[in-house]
């Protein structure tokens with residue numbers, strides 16, 4: 170595959186540049202919505218277009234924008250009603266858009282939520298414990314991507330950033346389509362998968378998704394990459410093997426000057442010296458090492474670049490362990506004693522692997538294209554249209 174791939178690289182890139190596919194846009198994704206809420210009652214109404222409603226697979230009725238339905242739990246089944254009439258009890262209820270595009274509004278009553286709007290279809294089931302409802306949005310892939318891009322990166326970025334984010338989100342989705350398959354859906358709408366709070370409303374988000382439709386990132390073996398990203402790398406990203414013990418060809422440490430003046434570039438945290446000493450002892454540091462000496466022998470710094478371990482004499486501890494134990498923003502910190510405290514002087518926010526979001530935002534403001542940004546943070550990758558990818562993979 171590698172040899173064949175190299176032979177066709179130029180041709181592939183030419184095809185990629187010219188192709189636009191309808192393939193992915195039509196592909197529905199089953200997304201659990203309101204994942205973090207325990208929902209027992211909610212209100213459904215069409216926002217655009219109209220819907221056909223099915224109970225346990227049997228057609229019940231059509232509804233347009235004037236329709237308002239309350240869905241709740243009654244006697245171990247799902248109860249559907251309008252304000253005037255009870256409609257019935259079912260194991261599943263489906264709101265299917267007809268004949269083409271439609272969108273719906275949803276508002277939880279227990280617990281109370283703000284109104285959210287989603288594209289396409291809704292399926293409602295009972296969770297196995299029968300005390301809460303499972304809401305699944307069956308949504309076109311590109312509509313879902315637009316919703317994720319806006320949810321994950323807000324409304325204030327520019328088009329190149331949104332294009333880059335769209336490709337990342339699409340790549341992540343297609344590499345994780347089976348993440349919740351045993352639970353009856355594909356992805357959730359929480360940070361566990363990708364945040365998806367509603368459909369996209371911003372035109373520049375929708376345009377960015379449309380412009381990059383079908384584009385994903387693959388490595389040199391044409392496999393979808395793990396599209397890792399974080400808030401701010403502090404000036405240098407991490408090798409994936411140093412954080413997750415998994416080595417890839419593309420998640421490699423890169424120097425990054427684009428993020429060092431952004432919000433999350435620097436942080437500081439102070440803890441009592443005694444707590445630090447007790448902690449180090451609990452991790453195996455021998456007391457007669459530096460505890461009996463002046464504590465300033467315990468300086469540790471990463472001024473000349475990122476380290477993997479905290480080192481003090483013969484004692485060493487993975488920085489990611491310290492980060493997790495003290496809930497620090499990153500592993501990119503120095504440790505200095507100050508009176509009865511020790512001070513963590515840190516850089517960056519997040520695990521540091523892959524794309525640095527604040528750096529990428531700055532790159533997009535400095536007129537770098539989404540392709541430039543992706544190649545800066547991911548090494549040896551190819552941005553490819555899914556259709557041409559399938560074509561080459563089938564050879």
Ligand SMILES: [Zn+2]
Pocket residue numbers: 348349356357358359361362363
């Ligand atoms: Zn998830």
Ligand SMILES: [Zn+2]
Pocket residue numbers: 401402403404405425427428429525527528
């Ligand atoms: Zn950075």
